[in-house]
Amino acid sequence: MLRLDDITHSYNGRRVIDGITVELAERRIGVIGANGSGKSTMARMLNGLVIPDSGRVLVEGRDTRKDAKAIRRRVGFVFSDADTQIIMPTVAEDVEVGLRRSGLSAAEIADRVDGVLRAYGLDGHRDHPAHLLSSGQKQLLALASVLVTDPAILVCDEPTTLLDLRNTAAIERRLSALPQQVVLLTHHLHMLAGYDRVLVLDEGRIAFDGAPDDAVAHYTELMAPRGGPEPHA
C-alpha cells in the first residue's frame, strides 16, 4: 500500500508537484500525463529517491522521510534508460550485485541469479559485457536486476521508451505476469489495457483517477489543441 499525503515539491522555486493526496492499493496502476507534468518526480517519491518538500509518502506505513533505506528494499525502481541502471561489467554481475548485502549464502545468490537470468532469456549472455546488449535486452536486464531482490512493489518509469514494438511487448508481458504491485509510468497508452486504475497528472496535480479507457480519454482531451499557436519544434 502506497499513500501520498498532500505532497508538494518544487525545483528552483517552481512547483512541480502541487498537493497530491492519494492511496494506491491496486495491483496494476498506471500514471500518464504530458511531459513535465510531474510523473517521474511523483514516482521517485514512492521509493524515497525524492523526498517531498511538504506532505508525506507512506510505503506500507513507513515514511520515506525517515525510512528511505528500508523502503528502497521494498520498492524496486526501473528507469527508462537502462544504461543509467546497469552498473556492473557483465550481465550476471549486474544481476548479482543487488544481492550482495542480502544476507543470502553464495549458493542461494547463485541460484537466484541463475533463475532470473533464465526467466529473462539472458542465461546465454551471463558473461557478456552488459553495455553491449541490445536496448531490449538491457531493459530486460534492468528489470531482472531489480526483481532478483524480490521487491514487494515495482515502480517503472517509462521502461519501454527506447524500445521497438517487439521489445515493448516483451516488457509488457513480463510486467503483466508479475505478482508484485506495479506502478507504471508510460506514454505507451496501450500498455494500460487491463490495469486496475490509471492516474492522469497535469501540472503536478491529479487531473483524473479511474479506469484506463476513461483516463486515456481524459488525457487525450487535455492534450487536444486549444486553437492557440502551435508550440515551436
Ligand SMILES: Nc1ncnc2c1ncn2[C@@H]1O[C@H](COP(=O)(O)OP(=O)(O)OP(=O)(O)O)[C@@H](O)[C@H]1O
Ligand atoms: N532534478 C531536477 N532538477 C530541476 N528540475 C527538475 C528536476 N527533475 C524534474 N525537474 C522538472 O520538474 C518538472 C517535472 O518533471 P518530471 O520529470 O517529474 O515530469 P514527467 O511528467 O515525468 O515528464 P516526462 O513525461 O517528460 O518524463 C519538469 O519541468 C522538469 O524539468
